[in-house]
Every structure is written in C-alpha cells, then in structure tokens.
Amino acid sequence: MSAPPLYGRMSYAYLFKYIIIGDTGVGKSCLLLQFTDKRFQPVHDLTIGVEFGARMVTIDGKQIKLQIWDTAGQESFRSITRSYYRGAAGALLVYDITRRDTFNHLTSWLEDARQHSNSNMVIMLIGNKSDLEARREVKREEGEAFAREHGLVFMETSAKTAANVEEAFIDTAKEIYRKIQEGVFDINNEANGIKLGPQHSPSSPNSPGGNATGGLGGGSGCC
C-alpha cells in the first residue's frame, strides 16, 4: 500500500513553496501529482493531474515539506502572475520535448520569472514526456545547452513512466536547503517562499533517523 497523503500536523523543519510554470499542455499538473502522490499509477491510458500538492522529503536528516502550486490558467492576468512568482522559493520550468514551440517559449517564461521573483529563487528546467521518444522534437542536448546558458539545473522527465520525477523536485529542494545553510535566504521573510516548521527552533538538534541520501520520507514507501 502506498504512503497515505500528508496531514498538515506532521512536524517538519522547513516548508518550501514551489511553483510550476510553462506552456499549457506540457504536463505540469501530471508531474505535480506524480511527485506528491505515489498512490496514483503512471499508466499510458490515463492522463491525470492536480493543481496543488504537498509532500515530505528528507534532506541532510531534516524533514522538509514541499508545497507545490500550479499556475494553470493564470497567464491572462498580469497581477496574478507577478504575485505568484514573488512568493516561491523554487520554480520548475517545464517544456514538452515533443513540441518545439514550448521550448521556444522558455525564454519568455524565464524572463518573467527572473524579473518578478526574489533573486534567490531556484529554477530547474524540465523537459517532460521523455517516454515519447518517437515524437521527440527537442534534443536533450538543446535542453542541456539552454540550462547551462541560463544557469539552470536540467532534467528530462516523464510523468507517464515516473522517470526522474522524484529527482526533479528533490534536487531543487537540496539547492534551496543549501542556500538556507549559506545564509542567502532570509527565512524570516515570507516573500521568499520559505517557512519555519511548526515544531522547529533554531537550536534544536538534528532529528534522528531519516534517509541520508534524501530519498522518500514521511512514511514507508513501497511499489
């Protein structure tokens, strides 16, 4: 049996707020559901997604709650899009490897994100639908080059096969956590998209247990 959904009262050290951005139809809500809820099966004859999700991960022995918000449909309102960017600690910028136009629009998305987010927001570039190799229009190397040129982390994923979905979210969480340790993020400023957990105090010792490699957390995982 898969892990049950998160209940808000579980203790955690930090909460990181994420947004997912990118063109319509690139699979943002499917990625979100696939990461936050392993109970849903990634099967080929079902396309299913959700606009909000939350999940615990463990990084350096710390419980981190990730809260992910999809921005679907908001593009027509400038006041809405500006505000979304400013409240997030991390962003997943998603394109569809089978649609060249979604890759071509990345520059515009990135420009908006850079202009309206706090300067420390961690951005990961995601080339989704890697299971559809026969219909690929954007080479992996092109995604890698774009990410390198703009200082982003890059990964190809598939919400259908669950390939790399886990890594995409956890890698950005590690980067955010590293920035907290370095003092780059001011965790007292909610506009950074980071909150202290309900049972956290600055001098508390590391919680025991947890998977040191930052794997699944918050319950026993299976299948």
Add this chain to the structure above:
Amino acid sequence: MFRKLGSSGSLWKPKNPHSLEYLKYLQGVLTKNEKVTENNKKILVEALRAIAEILIWGDQNDASVFDFFLERQMLLYFLKIMEQGNTPLNVQLLQTLNILFENIRHETSLYFLLSNNHVNSIISHKFDLQNDEIMAYYISFLKTLSFKLNPATIHFFFNETTEEFPLLVEVLKLYNWNESMVRIAVRNILLNIVRVQDDSMIIFAIKHTKEYLSELIDSLVGLSLEMDTFVRSAENVLANRERLRGKVDDLIDLIHYIGELLDVEAVAESLSILVTTRYLSPLLLSSISPRRDNHSLLLTPISALFFFSEFLLIVRHHETIYTFLSSFLFDTQNTLTTHWIRHNEKYCLEPITLSSPTGEYVNEDHVFFDFLLEAFDSSQADDSKAFYGLMLIYSMFQNNADVGELLSAANFPVLKESTTTSLAQQNLARLRIASTSSISKRTRAITEIGVEATEEDEIFHDVPEEQTLEDLVDDVLVDTENSAISDPEPKNVESESRSRFQSAVDELPPPSTSGCDGRLFDALSSIIKAVGTDDNRIRPITLELACLVIRQILMTVDDEKVHTSLTKLCFEVRLKLLSSIGQYVNGENLFLEWFEDEYAEFEVNHVNFDIIGHEMLLPPAATPLSNLLLHKRLPSGFEERIRTQIVFYLHIRKLERDLTGEGDTELPVRVLNSDQEPVAIGDCINLHNSDLLSCTVVPQQLCSLGKPGDRLARFLVTDRLQLILVEPDSRKAGWAIVRFVGLLQDTTINGDSTDSKVLHVVVEGQPSRIKKRHPVLTAKFIFDDHIRCMAAKQRLTKGRQTARGLKLQAICSALGVPRIDPATMTSSPRMNPFRIVKGCAPGSVRKTVSTSSSSSQGRPGHYSANLRSASRNAGMIPDDPTQPSSSSERRS
C-alpha cells in the same frame, strides 16, 4: 483476499483498477461505510482516491464509468463523508474533487457533476481552513471551478431566485488570508467571476463586492502610506532596498489588479468612483499641492509622483485616467474636498473643513501641474523629485487610456498624431477665446498658456468687421447656455470633474501638433543645465531619463525656437563638461579605462521602471558601499566624479547630435591596425618576418587557453595593437595557428621577484554593454632564459605604451582636445604618485605600469611584426616581401 462468509458479490474486489466493475466495487465500499470510524477511515480514503483515478480514466476511455457514477448519485456519498468533518478524509475528498474538475474533458459529464446543487453545498461547507492542506485544496478547488464559469454554466453556481452565489460569497471571506497563494487565488477567482456575461449575476456581484472593492482601495491607501513612511526614514543600503522592493511589488501588484478589474465593464464604474474619490484625489493629488490641514495624511512628493506614474503606466481605463488627468492638469485645490487622517490607529477619510481660507493661494489654477514643474527646480538638494517628475511625464506619454485630446488641450505633447483641422476653424476658435476672456477668469488663465498677443492681432485682421460682430453675439448666447447647464449641483466628484473639463474644452482650440507648454521645456532644460555645473546632485540615470523624455517630446513638437535653444544649451553644457574632463585626458594614466568603461555603460538602456522605479525612492546614495552602480548614485571620490562627468558628456553629446541631425563618426572610439585586418583566434598566420619568442604559458585562472596548472608551449607575437599567442601549424612550415588574442593597451606585465625567466601577464577584455571589464587571461609566461624574458618584457611594455598612446590619440580626436605627451607635461592638475585607485574591487588586477625611459629608446624595426591572414591558396605558400617597419609617431 478470501471471500467473506455471506457477503454479497459487490464486495469482491476486481483485479483491474480501471474498469466499470471496479467503480461498482467502490460504490459498495461507500455504501457499507456511511459512518466514518477509526476502523474504516483508511478504506474510505483509498476508495475516494481510487474513484478520482477511475473516473478520469473513464472520461478518457469508457463513458459507461461516468454514467454509473451519476446514476448512483455517488456525489451524495461525498457530501455525507464531508459533513462528518474528519480531517484526513476531507483532505482526500478535496483532492479527489480537484482532480475530477481539473481533468474532466467531456462537457456533459461536467454539467452532470455541477447539477443538483451538490457543488454549492461543498463550496458552502465549513471546512477546517486552519489546516494548510485543506485550505490549499479548497482554494484550488474554487479556482478550478471559477475557470469553468461561462454564460452556460453560471446558473449551476448562481441561483437568481434564492439570491445565492456561494462561490462569490465564500471567496470574498478569504481575501485577507495570511497565505499569499490563497490571496492570489482569491483575486483570480473574482476576476473570473466578474467577467461572465450574465446580467442578473452581475447585479448580484456588484451588490456583494461593494464593501470588498472599498476595502481594496483603502488597502491601496494603507500600503502607500506605509511605504512612504519607510522611504522617509530608511537609509539607501541593500537590505532596505530589498525590503522596499517587497513593499513596492505588493503595491504595484494591487494597482495591476485594480487595473484588471477596471477592464471589466461590470465593476468598472463603481470601482472607478472609489479609486478616484478615496485614492487619486484625497491622497495623490493632495500630496502634490500645498498642505492645507495639519491633520492631513500626505505622501512625500516623490512617493506621490511615483504612484501617480505607476498608475498611469498600468491602468488603461479611460474614464478613470481622464478624470484624474483633467484634475491634475486644470483644477484648483477646491477640487479636494476630503482628506485622510489618522483616528484611533486607523485611517479615516474625512471632509476637509477649512477654518479660514488662505485666499489667493488656495484658488490658484492648475496647482497640481505647477507642482510637477517645480519638481525640476535645480536648486533642490537632490534630483529625486526631478527623476520622478520625469517618470510622470514619461508615463503620461505612455498611457494607454486614449487621453490625447485632454493632453493636447493642456498644451502637453501627445505621441499620437492628432486630427488636422482647418485654418479657418482654428482662427474661429481663437477668436472665441479672445472674446470670452473677460467673462471667465479660468478661461483667461488657460488662454494665456496657448494664445499669444500677436496671434490675437492676426485673428482680428483676418476677419471682416461685420462677421466679428455676429460671432460676438453668438458667443454670448453660447456662454449663457453653458451657464444654465452648469447650474445644477454636481452629484459626485467624478461627474463634477468631468463637467468642469467639458466646459473648459468647449472653449479651447482643437488639438494642435505644434503646441507645447514652454514651461515644460524650461523644466527639462534645467536638468541639462544642471549637469554642467560643479557639485550638481544629478545622477546619470536622471539625465538619461531626461534625454529620453526630451526626444519623445521632440518627435511630436515641431518648434524651431525650442529646437534652437535646446541645441545651444547642449552645446554650452558639452563645452563645460569638456573643459572639465579635458584637463585629465593626458595626465591621468587610467583615463583610457574610465572612458571606455563609461562609454560601454552609456550604451546600455537603463530605463526600466520595473527595476529603477523603486530603487530611486530612497535618499541618493553616494558611496559604493550602498551596492548601487555608479549611474544610480552620486560619485564618491575623484575617479568617480570624472567617470560621472564622462557619462554626462556622452549623453549631452548624443542629444546635441540628435537635435542637429548629425551622426557621430568619432564614437565609439576606434584605432585601426594600420592596413591589416584584426587577428582572430583560429586564424592561420604567416610567421615569416615575425619576431617570435617561445614561452610556456601557465594559466592562473580558467580561460580560453586552458585551465590553471596547464603548461602550454606557445609563441608570443605582437603587432601595433595586439598581443598574440600562436602554435606552429604542423601542416605548413612557417605558419601558425592563433590561440589567443588580446589588446596590448589592456595588458599589464610584471616580473617575478624570484625567477628572472618568468613574467606575470594579465590581459583584460574590452567592456561592452553586455560585459564589464574583466580579465580574459591571467597567466605566467615562462621563457627559456632571462635574456628572452627581458626582451619580451620590453616588447610588451613598449607595445602597451604605443597602443595606449594610439587609443588616447583617438579619444582626444573624438573629444576635440589636443594630445599632449605626458612625458613633456610640466604639470598636471593632479600629480600624486601614491594615489590609491578608488572604485576598484578588492584584489583588482588593474595596475599602473611605470614608464621606462630606456625602453622607449629601442632600435627602430627591432620589434616589428608582419602578419597576414590565412592564405586562400591552400596548397601554396605565397611569397611575402619584407614590409617596412612602422614607427610610432611619439611627437605627432
């Protein structure tokens, strides 16, 4: 799984989780577990989750699945579970509902889900919203539903008969929620609701959002006052600018939101009245006019100008902008009938009670526009007001509310071309103005702006006497009619302002492309004039914006007099700046770097109000410690003052040449490498007749040549301008491939104190609008023996001097100052061998290389190098005649 004794077939769990049979099984689970207990909680959670998956699968693969769900009224089970208030179950329920409504594709299925008022029951339910996940799923659910709203679906949500609309009513309760994503979603949902074209729903929405809209405007007032308080007291340092950015972003987001609501016809009228009567008039206009009541809460002028500008840049609702600008351009302070005061720690809007009017001052016409012009008074302590005054003028140009007619009436330049009117109509209008001037003081005040005495004389001469009399009679009648119309008392500020302007515009000439308030040019000219004075407090960004605004105006105003006076002013100021920087061109060793850096900076367009809009609100910074770049602050120290004057010079020079229509053939500064093309990396060059010095290059930092620790065998070659590292071409004897090219002028050379065979070389890359000056090569050059090392050092040092001399000569030519050899200068305005270079980052690699008199006496031709670009005859080595050496003209 074992079959239970006596159980019915419906509880047998099918193997295929995506099938109609599985949904039937799940329905059985719900039926058997209507009462939530500790024992069945997990089963129910999984059942609800699985239902989401199977229904979406069915929507995409098998229509009978959805049919079954609807036939069995399974949504009713959801409601029964919901009402029992179990948190884990409600989290799952809301996730399931989100997934259903988010992913469903068939319209008929959607309509069935929306029928029977079940969705409204879910919307109205009192979930435990303190649980952050319940709240997140709940607000996402509401947002998803709001995107389904259209004229066909609105009646699933809004019941006209019973006057119920839970989606609107419930979402309004959340507008101030502490989680920012919830507040954002509320705005999104409301925008989606009010855009639906349904008359009865709109009536309901208007009634129920009245209080919300009022609080929205009042929060804009609160944000503005709080931000202004911060700006008044904060120092201009990075931490404060970051806090300020957050405050400004909140405020601008709110203005964007109000602008988007104003685009929706349904709420535009009531919102426009609110924003005009509660924000624009009592706060913004009040703050840019003399204070009349000691209790009034006012903004500092720069905050008011900034918010005014942002409002014009963002909002495009015609009536709101028209009303606001007409008050700004034409009204007296009598327009201001209310003000904000603080009462019991709250902001309250109160009528203004004037105990004793101050007479003439209070009733001065166009007091607000005059305030804008006064912002440019160059005697002020700093340029903050001038900057935001410029931003306001820019915003008036850029506004999208189609108010060109209004601007023209105020003799304000308009970007869009106005309709041409006949000369006769113009003359008639002017005559009307002249004849009525004695009747209306206000009209006369406006007339004085646009009509000169000479023109009046011309008008009378052009019209026969009998026609003049007839027109006078007509004007009297028209004026009487206008008076009669304006007798009734205006009912609100908006109509009052519009009415006043309507009266005024009838009596004004039609728009003219040649009209412009002369005082506006005087104001803009004062900035140009100021940068030519010593100890001015103008920041480069302010001058850049002033030049931009002037160019915009000149595109629409064709006035020879203005054109001539501006050109003359630019000429005079340029000469003043030149006389200041000119005295340092020859004497300051680093002037070359300063000039190149500032030219690169000058080419960047810094006017982006999303960035500089708030950065200039805090008091002007004057040191690098503020983390502001030089163009956004005042200079600190000698070098920065010269750099600032250089960039002033460049802006004035450009504006002057734009005015005269003259191109600039001397900038950017270029030094041609005699008749040879520049060498590039990868070129194949002929080494015949070149003086080569072999060396091992050891990079100290990562660069195009290699990484730290590499040891690269290369040959060193120089020409008049370049330091070149080559590697022999193994396929062609006597030829070599270029591996590195750098400018000698940007090269520094130092010997190694412990090894006489080693040189430390740093080559910087040229600055551009994209990249700052930075090292492109930091390396040790190791030679075979100390003699070759000495020879290389002399060659590089000599080459650097020559290259820098050529560049400085070109700069002198561009500036028009004589080139003087520093060796022969008897005195310099600043001659301090121990001067520390300021403004450089710690560890800067830039160093002054001392001149060696012995190296300048090198034998002619000894260091010459003849280089050719790659031969086009691949298989043939061409003959290269010996080229005569080029000698540097030290005394030219």
